Amino acid sequence: MLWKNTKHFLICQSIITGRMMNIFADFRARIEKSIRELMKQGVIADGADLSRISVEPPREESHGDMATNAAMVLGKFSELQPHDLAGKIADLLSEDEEIASIDIAGPGFINLSLAPSVWQGQVAHVLRAAKAYGNSDIGADKKVNVEYVSANPTGPMHVGHARGAVVGDALARLLERANYQVTREYYINDAGSQIDTLARSALIRMREALGEDIGDIPEGLYPGDYLIVVGQALATEYGAALLEKPEAEQVAVAKSKALPMMMEMIRDDLDALGVRHDVFLSEQSLHDSGAVDKSLNRLNEMGLIYEGVLEPPKGKTPPPDWEPSPQTLFKSSEFGDDSDRALKKSDGSWTYFAPDIACHLDKFERGYEQMIDVWGADHAGYIKRMKSAVTAVTAEAGNLDVKICQMVKLMRDGEPVKMSKRAGQFITLREVVDEVGKDVVRFMMLTRKNDAPLEFDFVKVQEQSRDNPVFYVQYAHARIFSVIRNASKIFGSIRDEDLANADMTLIVDPAEIALLKTISAFPRVLESAAVNHEPHRIAFYLQDLASTFHSLWNLGKERPDLKFIIDDKKNVTMARISMIRCCAFAIASGLDIMGVRPEEEMR
RNA sequence: GGUCCUGUAGCUCAACUGGAUAGAGCAGCUGACUUCUAAUCAGCAGGUUGGGGGUUCGAGUCCUCCCGGGAUCACCA
Numbered sequence: 134m135l136w137k138n139t140k141h142f143l144i145c146q147s148i149i150t151g152r153m154m155n156i157f158a159d160f161r162a163r164i165e166k167s168i169r170e171l172m173k174q175g176v177i178a179d180g181a182d183l184s185r186i187s188v189e190p191p192r193e194e195s196h197g198d199m200a201t202n203a204a205m206v207l208g209k210f211s212e213l214q215p216h217d218l219a220g221k222i223a224d225l226l227s228e229d230e231e232i233a234s235i236d237i238a239g240p241g242f243i244n245l246s247l248a249p250s251v252w253q254g255q256v257a258h259v260l261r262a263a264k265a266y267g268n269s270d271i272g273a274d275k276k277v278n279v280e281y282v283s284a285n286p287t288g289p290m291h292v293g294h295a296r297g298a299v300v301g302d303a304l305a306r307l308l309e310r311a312n313y314q315v316t317r318e319y320y321i322n323d324a325g326s327q328i329d330t331l332a333r334s335a336l337i338r339m340r341e342a343l344g345e346d347i348g349d350i351p352e353g354l355y356p357g358d359y360l361i362v363v364g365q366a367l368a369t370e371y372g373a374a375l376l377e378k379p380e381a382e383q384v385a386v387a388k389s390k391a392l393p394m395m396m397e398m399i400r401d402d403l404d405a406l407g408v409r410h411d412v413f414l415s416e417q418s419l420h421d422s423g424a425v426d427k428s429l430n431r432l433n434e435m436g437l438i439y440e441g442v443l444e445p446p447k448g449k450t451p452p453p454d455w456e457p458s459p460q461t462l463f464k465s466s467e468f469g470d471d472s473d474r475a476l477k478k479s480d481g482s483w484t485y486f487a488p489d490i491a492c493h494l495d496k497f498e499r500g501y502e503q504m505i506d507v508w509g510a511d512h513a514g515y516i517k518r519m520k521s522a523v524t525a526v527t528a529e530a531g532n533l534d535v536k537i538c539q540m541v542k543l544m545r546d547g548e549p550v551k552m553s554k555r556a557g558q559f560i561t562l563r564e565v566v567d568e569v570g571k572d573v574v575r576f577m578m579l580t581r582k583n584d585a586p587l588e589f590d591f592v593k594v595q596e597q598s599r600d601n602p603v604f605y606v607q608y609a610h611a612r613i614f615s616v617i618r619n620a621s622k623i624f625g626s627i628r629d630e631d632l633a634n635a636d637m638t639l640i641v642d643p644a645e646i647a648l649l650k651t652i653s654a655f656p657r658v659l660e661s662a663a664v665n666h667e668p669h670r671i672a673f674y675l676q677d678l679a680s681t682f683h684s685l686w687n688l689g690k691e692r693p694d695l696k697f698i699i700d701d702k703k704n705v706t707m708a709r710i711s712m713i714r715c716c717a718f719a720i721a722s723g724l725d726i727m728g729v730r731p732e733e734e735m736r
Numbered sequence: 737g738g739u740c741c742u743g744u745a746g747c748u749c750a751a752c753u754g755g756a757u758a759g760a761g762c763a764g765c766u767g768a769c770u771u772c773u774a775a776u777c778a779g780c781a782g783g784u785u786g787g788g789g790g791u792u793c794g795a796g797u798c799c800u801c802c803c804g805g806g807a808u809c810a811c812c813a
Contacts, residue, residue, distance in 0.1 A: 189752065192759080202755065205793075215793080239756050240793050285813065325813050416813095443810055455810065471739060471809095478811045485813050513740050514808045537741075540807085581749080584741060586806080588748080597775045600762065608775065616772050654752095661752055673750065673760095680760080680777095687777035690768070698772050735775070 155269065155656040156255065157199065160245065161188040164201055167225035176221055181210035190654065197236060197244035198650065204241040215241030252649040253637035259652060259715040260633050266722045267659040272313030278496045279305045280318040281507035282403065286395040287331045288357050290402045291559040293509055296538045296587065299578035299728070301507040302408045303668035304536070306726045311663035316501065317410045320492055323392055324416040325485060330354060331395070332387035338364025339387070343373055359398065363391050405566045406574065407728050419491045425483060428491040428526055429476060437464045437525055443475065468521035490522045497531045504533045505666060513537050534666055538583050544590040569594055572729045576603040579672040579727055602676050606720060607732045609679035612686065613717040614733040620698050620710055632711040639708040642695060644685050649712060651681045652719045668726065675723045682716050
C-alpha cells in the first residue's frame with residue numbers, strides 16, 4: 134500500500150518537476166506509434182529492432198527541427214526501399230497537428246518541422262519545473278557510486294585535485310538530476326608507506342616544536358610547512374616523553390594524530406570548492422575488518438589467483454634493480470588486462486591493488502552495481518586491471534567506469550605559472566579558489582572534456598568579456614533579471630506565478646522561436662551527459678544558450694519591435710518575459726549541475 | 737618497446753558515440769553605443785578532420801598500418 138503511494142508520489146513529482154518533458158523523447162514515441170501501425174499493416178515485420186532509431190536535431194537547421202533515421206534502420210525489416218518506407222511513416226505522422234511539415238531527404242531521412250505551438254507550449258513546462266527543469270527519469274532510482282578526489286592524506290590538495298573534485302561532484306549532481314541515487318565517496322589511502330613517511334615528518338616537526346634545531350627536513354620526508362601545526366599538536370599533547378618511546382610506537386602515535394588533521398585540512402579545502410562526500414572509506418579499515426582477505430578469497434575460489442613470477446616489463450628499459458621473484462598474482466589478463474598483476478609484494482605484504490579490489494567489492498555489496506571512479510591521468514595505466522578485478526570479483530554483475538582527468542596547466546595572462554622548485558611547494562587548490570572564487574574554478578574545470586588537457590588562466594577567467602565563458606553565461610542570466618527588473622518598473626512587480634498566464638501565441642518571430650528551441654533542447658543534453666558520464670556537456674550547452682539569448686537581445690536594437698519590453702503592449706511584454714524567464718531557469722538549472730550559483734546582477 | 741589518451745580553420749576547442757553541405761569563439765577585416773547594462777551583437781573571410789588503406793547506403797567518429805604530441809610501464813600509493 135505504502136509503495137503504491139510512494140510510486141504515485143514519484144509520478145506526480147516527475148510531472149511537477151518537469152521530468153519526461155524531453156521533447157525528442159515525446160516525438161520519438163509518436164514515430165514509434167506510426168511504426169507499430171505499419172507493423173499491424175504488415176509493411177514492417179513484427180519484432181523489428183527499434184533500438185537503433187534515433188530522433189535528433191539535424192545538424193543543418195534547414196532540415197527542420199527533428200530528423201529520424203527510422204526508415205533507413207528499418208529497411209531490412211521491410212520489403213519497401215527506405216525512401217518508400219519513409220513515405221509511409223510520413224503519411225501517418227502528417228495527421229499529427231503539432232507537426233507542421235514533413236520532408237523526406239537523402240537516402241530516407243524523415244525531417245520534421247514542428248508547429249510553433251509546440252515551442253510555445255514548452256514555456257509552461259519550464260516555468261512549472263523552474264530550477265528542476267531538465268530533470269530526467271532515466272536513472273530510474275538506481276544506485277550509483279561516484280568515487281572522486283581520493284587524494285593521499287599527506288598534504289594539502291593542489292590544483293590537479295581540483296579538477297577531479299569538480300568533475301566528480303558535477304557528475305554526481307548530474308546523475309542525481311537524472312534520478313540516480315548517488316553516493317559520493319572518498320577512498321582514504323591511509324595504510325601505505327606514505328603514511329609512515331607522514332608520521333615521521335610530523336615527528337621531526339614535533340622536535341622542532343619542542344625547541345630542537347632540526348635544520349633542513351631530511352630527504353624523503355615531507356618538507357611542507359603545513360606539518361608544523363601537526364608537530365605542535367603532538368608536542369602539546371604528548372610532550373618530550375613520546376620521543377623516549379620505541380620508534381614504532383612514536384610512529385603509531387604520530388600517525389593517529391597526523392591522519393585526522395590531514396583529512397580535516399583536505400575536507401576544508403574541498404569545502405572551499407563546495408565539494409562534499411557522503412562516505413570516507415578507509416583503506417586501513419579494509420585490512421582491519423578482513424575485507425581484503427575476503428575479496429582475495431573470493432577470487433581464489435574462482436581460481437583466479439596463483440603464485441608466479443611476472444615477466445620483466447617489456448621494452449628496452451627494464452628497471453635496473455629488477456629481479457624475478459615469486460608473488461601472489463591475479464589473472465587480470467583473462468579479463469582484458471595486458472598482464473597479470475601482483476596482489477602481494479615479494480615480502481608477502483599486500484600491494485595497493487589488493488585493498489583496491491576490496492574497496493570496490495565493498496561498494497558492490499553495499500548495492501552499487503554501477504561504480505564510477507574519477508582519477509588523475511597518471512593512474513590511467515591502472516584502469517584495465519581495476520576493471521578486470523571488478524568484473525571478476527562481482528562475477529560480472531558490477532560495472533566500473535573510470536573517468537580520467539588530464540592535467541591542468543596554470544597560466545597567468547598567457548604565461549605558464551612557475552611552480553616553486555622547492556619540493557612540497559605546489560600551487561594549492563586553496564590558493565586558486567581564494568584568488569578567483571569557487572564558481573569560476575568549478576565552471577572552468579568543466580569547459581573541457583575530462584580526458585583533454587585544460588588551460589587555466591588566472592587573468593582570463595576573471596575577465597568580464599566574451600572570452601570568459603563563466604562571465605558570458607552569468608551575464609546572460611543577470612541580463613534577463615535586469616530586463617525583468619526594468620519591466621517591473623513599467624508594469625508593476627512580476628512574479629513567476631503571473632508568467633504562467635502569459636499568451637505565448639504572441640511569440641512568433643523565428644528568432645524568438647529559436648531561443649525556445651534551444652531552451653527545449655536542455656533535457657536532451659542533460660540525459661546524454663548523464664548517460665555518457667560527461668558533465669562538461671552542460672557547460673558547452675550553457676554557452677550555446679547564452680549566445681542565443683545575447684543574440685536575440687541585440688536583435689532588439691535593429692528591430693525595436695523585437696525588444697523584450699514594449700511599453701504599451703503588456704501582453705507582448707509578458708509573453709517575452711515568460712520566454713526569457715525560461716531561459717534563466719535553464720541557465721540556473723545547468724549551473725546548478727555544475728555547482729555554480731547564478732548571478733542576478735553583474736555590477 | 738608495451739598500454740592509454742591525443743592530433744579538426746593561423747590559435748583555443750565543438751560535433752549529441754555511424755548521419756545529410758564538419759561547427760563555435762579568439763585573432764583579422766566591415767559594421768551597430770544619449771542601451772531592455774555595447775561587459776553585447778551582426779556580417780565577411782578562413783578546411784584534403786596528421787597520412788595511407790579498409791568496413792557500408794553514409795566515416796572526424798569503427799578496423800588496420802604509418803607519422804607527431806602527452807601520460808604511464810614489477811616489488812610506490
